[in-house]
Amino acid sequence: EAQVTQNPRYLITVTGKKLTVTCSQNMNHEYMSWYRQDPGLGLRQIYYSMNVEVTDKGDVPEGYKVSRKEKRNFPLILESPSPNQTSLYFCASAREPGPQHFGDGTRLSIL
Amino acid sequence: AQKVTQAQTEISVVEKEDVTLDCVYETRDTTYYLFWYKQPPSGELVFLIRRNSFDEQNEISGRYSWNFQKSTSSFNFTITASQVVDSAVYFCALSGHGRSASKIIFGSGTRLSIRP
Numbered sequence: 001e002a003q004v005t006q007n008p009r010y011l012i013t014v015t016g017k018k019l020t021v022t023c024s025q026n027m028n029h030e031y032m033s034w035y036r037q038d039p040g041l042g043l044r045q046i047y048y049s050m051n052v053e054v055t056d057k058g059d060v061p062e063g064y065k066v067s068r069k070e071k072r073n074f075p076l077i078l079e080s081p082s083p084n085q086t087s088l089y090f091c092a093s094a095r096e097p098g099p100q101h102f103g104d105g106t107r108l109s110i111l
Numbered sequence: 112a113q114k115v116t117q118a119q120t121e122i123s124v125v126e127k128e129d130v131t132l133d134c135v136y137e138t139r140d141t142t143y144y145l146f147w148y149k150q151p152p153s154g155e156l157v158f159l160i161r162r163n164s165f166d167e168q169n170e171i172s173g174r175y176s177w178n179f180q181k182s183t184s185s186f187n188f189t190i191t192a193s194q195v196v197d198s199a200v201y202f203c204a205l206s207g208h209g210r211s212a213s214k215i216i217f218g219s220g221t222r223l224s225i226r227p
Contacts, residue, residue, distance in 0.1 A: 031213055043202060043217040050213055058214060090156055097212030098146050098204070102156040 002027045006091050006103035014111050015083060021076045021106050023091030029101070031094045032074040033058070034066065036087040037105075043090075049074055050097075081110045113138045115205050117218035124193055125226050132188045132221045134203030140164075142208035145179065145186040146215070151199040159201075162186065190223075198225045 004025045013019055025032065033048035035058075045058030049068040063085055065077040074093075078085060089106045092099030114137040124130045136145065147159040160170060162179055170177045174191045190197050200222045206215040 033213060033215075042219045043204075045215050048213040048215075050210070056210065056214065059216065088154075092156070096161070098144055098158075098161050098206055098215060099156075100158040100161070102158075104155060 002101065004091055004093050004101050004103040006089075006106050008106060009104060010107045012109040012111065013081060016080050019078050019081060019108075021078075021089060021091075021108070023074045023076065023103060024072050025074075025093040025101065026072065027093060027095070027101065028071065029093040029095050030071070031097060031099075032068065033092050033099050034064070034074070034076045035090045035092065035099075036060065037090065038087050046076065046089075078108075081108075083110050086110045113140075113143075113205055113207070113216050115203050115216055115218035117201075117203055117221050119221045120219070121222045121224070123224040123226060126195060127192050129189060129191050130193050130223065132190075132201050132203075132223065134186045134188065134218060136184050136186065136203070136205045138184075138205060138207070140207050140211075144206045144208075144212060146204040146206070147177065147186075147188050148202045148204065148217075149199045150202065150220075151196075159188075193223075193225045195225045195227055197223060199223060 034046040044060045047066040049055045091103040094100035116135045143164045145162045149157040176189045178187045200220045202220045203218040
């Protein structure tokens with residue numbers, strides 16, 4: 001089954017404790033991207049990647065890192081999480097520009 | 112700078128009515144892409160359509176249709192004979208071209224409620 005898998009689905013953690021949200025797709029897609037969704041602010045792109053080792057900043061990259069060492073994986077790294085990064089996060093992939101297949105979302109709470 | 116405006120925050124219609132969701136965009140690019148996404152109450156994001164700026168033909172997919180008008184910078188979405196399952200938040204989005212083709216911005220969304 002074609003899918004984008006994010007883990008964890010839910011996480012409550014504390015300020016400053018490094019965390020990684022994993023994202024994996026099994027469709028051999030070149031394009032992958034990360035988004036956050038906040039009430040009143042809608043959906044905003046954090047980072048995107050057009051292929052292995054090619055990543056670019058989206059609208060809200062501050063406080064986040066990504067890597068694309070393999071085509072299937074695109075982890076989102078919060079090196080020193082802060083409460084303003086409490087949000088719902090989505091990973092996505094596609095064969096062409098623009099997200100088409102989304103993960104189920106990761107709800108992060110940073111205390 | 113690019114911008115997407117969905118002026119309709121919430122729309123409520125009775126089942127079987129037709130409903131149009133408006134999307135107006137701003138961009139200086141001559142080549143760009145437009146998208147629509149659906150987010151039902153269960154929370155997942157569903158891709159509906161991707162449209163290249165050079166392709167101004169309207170698109171129809173079942174009860175869904177999209178009207179792209181470059182002259183008014185609009186990419187409106189119509190649901191014909193709406194059903195309760197169409198209740199969701201709908202997002203319009205815009206991306207650039209080349210290396211920016213993957214850099215995407217979203218409108219604020221329109222919450223559509225279909226009453227039985």
